[in-house]
Amino acid sequence: MAPNTKGERFAWLDPTSIYINGSAFADLLDDLVADLDGLVVDVVAGLDAMGFVLGSALATRLGVGFLPIRKAGKLCVETDRVAFTNYSGRNQDMEMRKPAFAPGTKVLIADQWIETGGTVDGAIRLVERQGGRVVGLAAIAIEENATTDAYRAAYRCVSGVVQGSGWQAECNRQRLTSFETYDPQRSFPAIR
Numbered sequence: 001m002a003p004n005t006k007g008e009r010f011a012w013l014d015p016t017s018i019y020i021n022g023s024a025f026a027d028l029l030d031d032l033v034a035d036l037d038g039l040v041v042d043v044v045a046g047l048d049a050m051g052f053v054l055g056s057a058l059a060t061r062l063g064v065g066f067l068p069i070r071k072a073g074k075l076c077v078e079t080d081r082v083a084f085t086n087y088s089g090r091n092q093d094m095e096m097r098k099p100a101f102a103p104g105t106k107v108l109i110a111d112q113w114i115e116t117g118g119t120v121d122g123a124i125r126l127v128e129r130q131g132g133r134v135v136g137l138a139a140i141a142i143e144e145n146a147t148t149d150a151y152r153a154a155y156r157c158v159s160g161v162v163q164g165s166g167w168q169a170e171c172n173r174q175r176l177t178s179f180e181t182y183d184p185q186r187s188f189p190a191i192r
């Protein structure tokens, strides 16, 4: 995963090198699906924008559909809208089509990353307001803080970066030791 080279307005890392490499992406999905074993999911909801990548891939692996939750102002149908604040401190709105599913639908929410938990909090509210049951959260990494501790207590939380690992501690510090040797070419897709 690549370090931020652009400053504070941006996320502290970029996981594109996982998505762009077929083996790495497949390994990530294998691990997440294995950790989701036994969880009954009716639909995967992915968060705009990068949560669409992981969310739609997971949905196809789980054999269920995919529901995009959008940043506000994009959907051309009736929506429900909530405000949220993410790691940047910026206030934004997000929207979900309305109606999106029947009450009681079991929803797995997927996002690229959970840092403060502010973004996923908005998605949980949208799902629950339509009578959906959030059954799990999936991400490449879920940083540890009071908000995400509460999520782990309430929902099945699965992440590529495993809780208790050295990588989890590095994620919490927002500095990976692998940044020192990061080389984008190592993840380039093979040319056939």
Ligand SMILES: O=P(O)(O)OC[C@H]1O[C@H](OP(=O)(O)OP(=O)(O)O)[C@H](O)[C@@H]1O
Binding pocket: 011, 047, 048, 049, 050, 051, 085, 086, 087, 088, 111, 112, 113, 114, 115, 116, 117, 118, 119, 120
């Ligand atoms: O836990 P939080 O502090 O809310 O931060 C996590 C969110 O931030 C990132 O997305 P970002 O808002 O950067 O947008 P993007 O998906 O369009 O890159 C990430 O993909 C999550 O959606």
